[in-house]
Amino acid sequence: MAGKTVWIVDGAYLYSYGKGRPNGVDYLKLKNELEAATGEAIYESYYLNSTPDPATDAWDGFHTWLKSAPPRGPKMRVQLYKLKDLHLKCPRCENHFDRRVQKGVDVGIATLIIRLAVQGVYDRLILTAGDGDFEDAISYIKSGLHKEFWLNGAQNSLSADLQSYADHVLWLDGMVPAIDK
Template sequence: MKTVWIVDAAYLFNYGKGRPNGIDYLKLKNELENANGGPIYESYYLNSTPDPATDAQNAFHAWVKSAPPRGPKMRVQLYRLKEMRSKCPSCSHTFDRQVQKGVDVGIATLIIKLAAQNVYDRLILTAGDGDFEDAVSYIKSDLHKEFWLNGAEASLSTDLQSYSDQVLWLDDMVPAIDK
C-alpha cells in the first residue's frame, strides 16, 4: 500500500510550541511509518515564509528535505505571507500583521491531485482544519482512498475525524516525537 503524508506545517508548529523543545519531524515520520506498517512513499511539507526567508528558515527547510537518518525527506512547498491590516476592537488602533496565503488551497489541491494520479492508496494528513473536508470527502467517496488523520486532541476538526479510517493522535506519540 502506497502512503503519502501531507503536513500543514503551521498546524504542527503551533502544536510544537506547547512542547518544551518542539516536535522532531524525523521522529514523527518514524512513528507514522510504524503505525502505517511500512515506509511512507512520499512526504510533503507546506508552509508560508517571508520573502526573503531567514537563514534559520532556509536551514530548517534544507534539513526537512534531507533523507534519513539526517532528516525526514519531505518535499517542501512554500507560499508567501501577505500583509493584513487589522483593527483592535478595544482601542481601534490599526496594525499590520503577516498571515499565510495559499497554504490551505495548496494542501487541498495536492490531496486531490495525488489521489487522481493514483500516487497513493492511503493519505496521512497532519492538519486540524475542517476546510479540507471537501477534498477529503472527494478522495474517500469518489476515489476510494484510505484517509488517516494525524493531529492533536485539542485542535482536530471533528469534520475531518468523521472521514478518517484512523486517527493518529499526536498526544499519544509524546514523548517519542519530542526534540
C-alpha cells in the same frame, strides 16, 4: 489496505503544536512513528507552509533539513508560500494593526491531496493538519476515489469534521515523548 502512503503536513499546524512542547517536534521521529503505525514505509512526504520573504537563515536551514533523507532528515518535499499583510482596525479603539498571515497554503494542501489521489500516487493519505477547511477534499478522495484517510493531530485542535472521515486517527498526544526533539 495495502499500497502507497503519502504524508502531507500543514507546517503551521505542526509548528503550533510543537511550540507547546518543551523542545518542539522532531519530524523524522514523527515520520518513523507514522510508518510504525501503518506498518509500511511512507512513499512520499510533503511539507507546506508559508515563509517570510526573504526567509531567515534559520528557516532556510530547517527547510533544507526537511528535504534531507534519513537518517539525517525526514526527506520531505517542501512547498513554501508567501505571507501577506493583513491590515486590521479595532472596532472599539480605532487603532490599526498589521499582521502577517499565510496566503495559499490551505488551497495548496487541498489541491495536492486531490491531484496526487487522481494521479494514483497513493492509496492511503496521512494528513497532519487540524483545519476543517480540508473537508471537501477529504470527502472527495474518500467517497469519489475510495482512498484510505488517516488523520494525525492533537486532541485539542483537530477538526471533528475531519475526524468523521478518518479510517484512523493518530493522536500526536499519544506519540509523546517519542516525537520530541
